[in-house]
Amino acid sequence: MTPPILEMKNITKEFPGVKALDNVSFSVQEGVIHCLVGENGAGKSTLMKVLSGVYPYGEYSGEILIRGVPQRFSGIRDSEKAGIGIIYQELALVPEMTVYENIFLGNEIRRGMVMDWNETIRRASQMLRKVRLDINPATRVKDLGVGKQQLIEIAKALSREVKILILDEPTSALNEDDSQNLLNLLRDLKAQGVTCIMISHKLKEVIAIADAVTVLRDGRTICTLDAHKGEVSENVLIKNMVGREINHIFPPKEHQPSDEVVLEVRNWGAYDPNLGRKILKNINLKLHKGEILGIAGLMGSGRTELALSLFGNSRGYHLEGELYLHGQRRQFSHPHEAIRAGLAYLTEDRKGNGLILIQDVKQNISLANLEEISRNGIVDNNAEVKIANQYKMVLNIKTPSVEQKVMNLSGGNQQKVCLGRWLFARPEVLILDEPTRGIDVGAKYEIYTIMTQLVQQGMSIIMISSELPEILGMSDRIYVVSSGRIAGELSASEATQEKIMQLATD
Amino acid sequence: MSLFRNAQKVLRENIREYGMYIALFVIMAIFTITTRGTFISSRNISNLLNQTGYIAVLAVGMTLVIVIRHIDLSVGFLAGFLGAVAAIALVFWKLPTWVVIPLVLGLGVLAGCITAFLVAQLKIPSFVASLAGWLIYRGAILLVTAGTGTIIIPDATYNAIGNGYIPDIQVIPGVHNLTLLLGVVAILLFIVNEISDRRKKLAYNFEVLSTDMFILKLLFMSGLIGAITWVLAGYNGLSWTVVVVLVVVAIYHFVTTQTVLGRHIYAIGGNPEAAELSGVSVKKLIYVVFGSMGMLSALSGILFSSRLQSATTTAGTLFELDAIAAAYVGGVSAAGGVGKVIGSIIGALVMTSLTSGMNLMGIDISLQYIVRGAVLAFAVIFDVTTRNRGK
Numbered sequence: 001m002t003p004p005i006l007e008m009k010n011i012t013k014e015f016p017g018v019k020a021l022d023n024v025s026f027s028v029q030e031g032v033i034h035c036l037v038g039e040n041g042a043g044k045s046t047l048m049k050v051l052s053g054v055y056p057y058g059e060y061s062g063e064i065l066i067r068g069v070p071q072r073f074s075g076i077r078d079s080e081k082a083g084i085g086i087i088y089q090e091l092a093l094v095p096e097m098t099v100y101e102n103i104f105l106g107n108e109i110r111r112g113m114v115m116d117w118n119e120t121i122r123r124a125s126q127m128l129r130k131v132r133l134d135i136n137p138a139t140r141v142k143d144l145g146v147g148k149q150q151l152i153e154i155a156k157a158l159s160r161e162v163k164i165l166i167l168d169e170p171t172s173a174l175n176e177d178d179s180q181n182l183l184n185l186l187r188d189l190k191a192q193g194v195t196c197i198m199i200s201h202k203l204k205e206v207i208a209i210a211d212a213v214t215v216l217r218d219g220r221t222i223c224t225l226d227a228h229k230g231e232v233s234e235n236v237l238i239k240n241m242v243g244r245e246i247n248h249i250f251p252p253k254e255h256q257p258s259d260e261v262v263l264e265v266r267n268w269g270a271y272d273p274n275l276g277r278k279i280l281k282n283i284n285l286k287l288h289k290g291e292i293l294g295i296a297g298l299m300g301s302g303r304t305e306l307a308l309s310l311f312g313n314s315r316g317y318h319l320e321g322e323l324y325l326h327g328q329r330r331q332f333s334h335p336h337e338a339i340r341a342g343l344a345y346l347t348e349d350r351k352g353n354g355l356i357l358i359q360d361v362k363q364n365i366s367l368a369n370l371e372e373i374s375r376n377g378i379v380d381n382n383a384e385v386k387i388a389n390q391y392k393m394v395l396n397i398k399t400p401s402v403e404q405k406v407m408n409l410s411g412g413n414q415q416k417v418c419l420g421r422w423l424f425a426r427p428e429v430l431i432l433d434e435p436t437r438g439i440d441v442g443a444k445y446e447i448y449t450i451m452t453q454l455v456q457q458g459m460s461i462i463m464i465s466s467e468l469p470e471i472l473g474m475s476d477r478i479y480v481v482s483s484g485r486i487a488g489e490l491s492a493s494e495a496t497q498e499k500i501m502q503l504a505t506d
Numbered sequence: 507m508s509l510f511r512n513a514q515k516v517l518r519e520n521i522r523e524y525g526m527y528i529a530l531f532v533i534m535a536i537f538t539i540t541t542r543g544t545f546i547s548s549r550n551i552s553n554l555l556n557q558t559g560y561i562a563v564l565a566v567g568m569t570l571v572i573v574i575r576h577i578d579l580s581v582g583f584l585a586g587f588l589g590a591v592a593a594i595a596l597v598f599w600k601l602p603t604w605v606v607i608p609l610v611l612g613l614g615v616l617a618g619c620i621t622a623f624l625v626a627q628l629k630i631p632s633f634v635a636s637l638a639g640w641l642i643y644r645g646a647i648l649l650v651t652a653g654t655g656t657i658i659i660p661d662a663t664y665n666a667i668g669n670g671y672i673p674d675i676q677v678i679p680g681v682h683n684l685t686l687l688l689g690v691v692a693i694l695l696f697i698v699n700e701i702s703d704r705r706k707k708l709a710y711n712f713e714v715l716s717t718d719m720f721i722l723k724l725l726f727m728s729g730l731i732g733a734i735t736w737v738l739a740g741y742n743g744l745s746w747t748v749v750v751v752l753v754v755v756a757i758y759h760f761v762t763t764q765t766v767l768g769r770h771i772y773a774i775g776g777n778p779e780a781a782e783l784s785g786v787s788v789k790k791l792i793y794v795v796f797g798s799m800g801m802l803s804a805l806s807g808i809l810f811s812s813r814l815q816s817a818t819t820t821a822g823t824l825f826e827l828d829a830i831a832a833a834y835v836g837g838v839s840a841a842g843g844v845g846k847v848i849g850s851i852i853g854a855l856v857m858t859s860l861t862s863g864m865n866l867m868g869i870d871i872s873l874q875y876i877v878r879g880a881v882l883a884f885a886v887i888f889d890v891t892t893r894n895r896g897k
Contacts, residue, residue, distance in 0.1 A: 312785075314783060338785075347783060353780050359776050367773055378766075
């Protein structure tokens, strides 16, 4: 057997408090398509960032060998020189520039000090032919669809004569045709001797195209399977991906959801004018009083978009379908109206669009319901302090005082402040988007306990989460979202990690 | 000694908040020395405050604009243009002052809402939208004064706004009695307010200044108000301009610190997406803030034209930059969400004090600009470094 083109040995990469990669080994044979699969947070992207030099030598431990030669990349430039090209999920093209400018951006063809545009265009056309894209190289990138933009990224990588091409979820934003087209292109490239590493959540694609598959889980290599020996199948992959032990503890389920439907959505769909495509299709769901409804799905499946579209549509999607609250048809044109109607949405990105970090705890808690503590538009500061202290106590927010700026709190306590804001808004339907992301185990348990208390008091909760144990441990019922639609509904008793993953990767 | 050490500690911990007051105090002290007391004379201080007036009201509005992460460059020429409109209404349309003022203020709100429409509805960056306004209003001033040139305003009531003083009750001769009385009332109100505030905070177990520091603060602020009152009472007393500015500051200070509207403004500045998801309509508040800015531009135009007793073709030139500078000197953060109305007023005072003091010293205008630029840069550097240290 020939030596592998790429070998990564015993790679360990730590972030403060987290071991993102734990002694990972990964080896790729020349001229194959090697897929890398795993749940969100399994370490796939981190591993690729180590390989491409985003995390330079010294920030990780372990060894990278290319054709048996040890490599020490101190940046992306070094890895490019070694023949590694990486294409991220978020495309890195400049929309206002033409196709040929983009392809040779950072690798300009010059004659002395000046750009040689004729040669640039000639070579760009050559690259476009290689990726089977029949467009004028002078087209502006912003005028192309996502599928074609992806191909231009590949052309850009090819123009640098890559030997190893890494694609991070290349088909996640593509439709069926574009995806097929891309997979065919990868087969072509393989025939031309380019080695491809593809990260993907879509297991059907993986099975269709991979020569070998490596499964990562919780920062460790679980196994590498050879497709030509018939080792790769959907069941085997899923089993290896989700084998995570359920080591969290969940509060006992004592609540019993009633049959009363609080919120219902029929034929719900959303079109994102910025992306220029439909992000939600034909969604039907029901939420009962006193129920914790789990919404599982991988990142980018449309979970957050679904929540935002229900909660006043602040992103300006074009919506279709009907929303019923207690059997009455409602339409919300702003989050304010949704809040008034009894909805609350705890964001997945608490620092980005949740908290006002430069303000203090009490101001963050009162923000969504200032009406309650004001008269004639004048805020009663004393009432605000009282309310804030009340939530500080109930939620066990660890802060010296409610006048502390939120940026000085830990992640778990920040999350509790967010939660406090939405509890103070006194909702009937509480949508929690990744409620325990990035917080420690103790705070997680506290948040789970609060959730069970809330449903016991008759609140209804929609919990969006990518953590399967959390979904299984907390939900009364589960919807699995995939590619902007509901791929399936599972009751708490029938749901397993495997079943959810199967629907999510559909 | 412990009193002194305590004071040092309090100052160090609150350097950001007190920094501007100290800067103003130092600047005034320096000029008092270099001009051998002329700077601190009743007459000069009175003039200085009247000169600050039309920039101060702009700085108040600009504070809110910058807090919500926008900018308004059109305010200077808008003020000049609306001053000219006021003059035309008084002189050619023969409208009385009490009709002209609300009319012009209303036009200001309208102008502000047009900018807001471009920014909120059409998503044009406020820099560009208001730069367009800058050009348009500049042209508009020239247009409306094309036939007449400078319009002289003969209306005594109108001109009193920029030049007049509040009436007096004659008890003690030689000083302005009503001004002194108002000063005493202001000090009493301040003390009562501070004490009740402190009591409330203590009831909630909040951190408060130690008793000796609290008394020191009361003495210092009372002394400051007393000194200003005394100086003003020695000349013509409180001018109407200062009264107008004080009323504007009082209203805006109250709105920004005590109302739901104020909370929403700072929330948007701190994190617009979070505010939107918490039910705050960012669009609506852009209208409110730019509308208020337009109204204050109109007020600035009224103060300026009545002070000059005329509307000139160049009125409003560079007002917007003076107002923006005042706001930044006063501690407003370009990153949004941070800045106080009172701070911007102090900032405006710092900038006019510099002009006034350097004029008295006979310093050349070229050097004046350089010094003011350096002070602006220094103020913002100070602000940024002390903020980072706080983290």
